[in-house]
Amino acid sequence: MHSSAPNLRRSVPLGAALLLTAALASPLAAQQVVQGAPGETIRTAGGMVVSEHPEASRAGAEVLAAGGNAVDAAIATGFALAVTHPSAGNIGGGGFMVIRFPDGATTALDFREKAPARAHPEMFVGADGEYSSEIHHRSHLAVGVPGTVAGFDKAHRLYGSMNWERLVYPSVVLAEDGFVLSERLAGSIARFVERTPYEATIQAYSRDGVPYAAGDTLRQWDLAGSMRRIMLNRSAGFYEGETARLIAEEMRRGGGIIDEGDLLAYRARERAPIQGEYRGYQVISMPPPSSGGVAMVEMLEILEGYDIEALGHNTSRSVHLMAEAMRRAYRDRAVYLADPDYVDVPVHRLTSEEHAATRRATIDRTRASVSTPADVEMGYESLETTHYSVVDADGLAVSVTYTLEAGYGSGIVVPGAGFLLNNEMGDFNGRPGLTNESGLIGTEPNLARPGQRMLSSMTPTILAQGDRLVAVIGSPGGRTIINTVLQLVLNIVDHRMGFPEAVEAGRIHHQWLPDRIRAEEGALSGSTVQALENMGHTLSVGGSQGLAHSILVDPLTGDRVGTPDARNPDAGAAGHR
Structure with a gap:
């Protein structure tokens, strides 16, 4: 346990689930929940959950209203997303959790997948x-040992306050009784089923191959069985017994290498968060094997040497400096960052003021630098991840980002278990020495080794100022995640934006290679694009970047302002009075 974290351990009895189920759904808690329409920003004086799906946010908010804390609500929300957001919500993947306690202490949970x-x-x-x-990306060998269930179990044992069964039960109900598909989700699932070669996947997400339509109810009975085993037996209900047997059988059937021993050996890790300071604000984020916290703090340290507020939001001068900071941090990411249990990662040097000063000194304020393949290439990382944010009435804050890697992960549903497996092994470098013009990388630190966790860009982050909680932020988006979260910090601190403005503002991205700035449609004016091109930048304009479902704490009233990112109109916020 992180030395600065308070002792919130709880002894949680098992085996009483069948007696508890009648009491698990609390009418009083349901009455106290305030839920916005999909995509709507809402404000409450109590706790708040913002996630990719309204049903998942409601599951977390009802836990808060029933007396659970933010860690409890984060677990309930995460399990509910495993039912309602199949492209990235999961029990077959992994991720990260960053926690800030009301007294300012912090910790982080690493439940990233591992190599078998x-x-x-x-x-x-x-x-x-x-x-x-x-x-590398689309076979049974692409599947890493899942970490989500172990991570939630560890978080609950350390910092939860409510019975485990109460937190998993909503996901069992959602899987058994089903939920209504939106047009967006129905279309996504239909396109997925159309391209999958796996019969168990087709059966899980269609009616014998006939796609679901908007307004249909999706029921997932095999997944409900897996969730019920987790409810009754905690992580042992996943890493041992029936579920573990079903996973191992599917691996053998498809030529994978995960076996029962790999599942039994998996452990989540508690780690000290990355902590930086930016203009008097504390930035608390995820350490390696996530590259997010290190890279973001490095960029903030570089940018602190400039008056970003005076330069203006998304002007050519501010975008130029952001892109140059991104360019340098992403190069350092590729060269140095990996699983710290296997590689000596120079975290303190990369996040230091001295390192930032040396990087800043190489920036020409009027001219773009040049990135070349001779320096380092960046490998593929999928955009499909999901982030959610939780704050309870006491100010305990939890930021969670987790994933299956690609949309719907490997595409492999475990027969009889009903959940999708990840393809996270694709986040390891493809082969030693493999570096080419197409963007592959073969540097030593992030190669696949037994038990190693693959490098990630997930950046669950909490922003504070002194004793005051300011915001809980994060995003999906593959390698763009780090830059999305960076710009949320800049929007709040430098540009003094409130919510939803800070979440909805247009975003840009540069990742060293390919050597170009990517800008969302409408993020930059035509004159700004021209000015950047005149400085030597190459730009690509179009599409969208990230889904930053975030919570801002109003500095005047203390209200929680929950903002689902409008880039997904189905996302939802829920709180309690």
């Missing part, structure tokens, strides 16, 4: 002796 015991750096090479993207 038989993993090795050359495992993504085909029969022809060449690297295979298909094996």
Whole structure:
């Protein structure tokens, strides 16, 4: 346990779930919940949950209203998303949780997936002796040992306050009774089913191959069984017994290498968060094996040397400096960052003022730098992840980002278990020395090794100022995650935006290679694009970036302002009075 974290351990009895189920749904808690329409920003004086799906946010808010704390609500929300947000919500993947306690103490939970015991750096090479993207990203060998259930179990044992069964039960009900599909989600699932080759996946997400339509109810009975085993037996209900057997059988059937021993050996880790200071604000984020906290704090340290507020929001001068800071931090990310249990990561140096000063000194305020493949190449990282934010009435704040990697992960539903497996092994470098013009990377620190956790860009973050909680933020978006969260911090601190303005403001991205600025449609004016091109930047304009479902604490009233990112009109906020 992190040394500065208070002792909130609880002894949680097991085996009473069948007696508890009648009392688990609290009418009083349901009456106290305040829920906005999809996409609506809401304000409450009590606790708040903002997530990708209204049903998941409501599950967390009802836990808060029933007396649970923010960690309890985060667990309930995460399990509910495993039912209602199949493209990224999961029990077959992994992720990260950052916690700030009301007294200002902090900690972080690492439940990133791990490589199985038989993993090795050359495992993504085909029969022809060449690297295979298909094996790396779209096969049973792409599946890492899942971490989500172990992570939630550890978070609850350390810091939860409510019975475990109460937190998992809403997901059991959602899976058994079903939930109504929106047009957006029905279309996404239909496109997924159309391209999957796996029969168990087709059966889980269609009616014998006939796609669901908007307004249909999706029921997932096999998933309900898996959730019920987790409810009754905590993490042992996933890493041992029936569920573990079903996972291992599917691995053997598909040529994967995860077995019962890999599942039994998995452990989540508690780690000290990355902490930086930016213009008097504390930035609390995830440490390695996430690259998010390190890279973001490095960029903030660089940018602190400039008057970003005076330069203006998304002007050519401010975007130029942001892009140059991003360029340098992403290069450092590729060279140095990996699982700290396997690699000596120079975290303190990379996040230091001295390092930022040396990087800042290489920036020309009037001219773009040049990135070349000779320096380092950036590997593929999927945009499909999900983030959610939780604050309770006492000010306990939890920021969670978790994922299956690609949308719907590997696409493999475990037969009889009803959940999708991740393809997170794709976040390891493809092969030693593999660096080419297409963006592959083969640097040593992030190669696949037995038990190693793959590098991630997930950046669950909490912003504070002195004793005051300011915001809980984060985003999905693959490698764009770090820059999305960076811009939320800049919007709040430098540009003095409230919510939803700070969440909805247009975003940009630069990741060293490819050497270009990507800007959301409408984020930059035509004159700004022209000015940046005149400075030597290459720009790509279009699309959207991130889904930053966030909570701001009003500095005047203390109200929680919950803002689902409007880039997903289905997302929802829920709080309690």
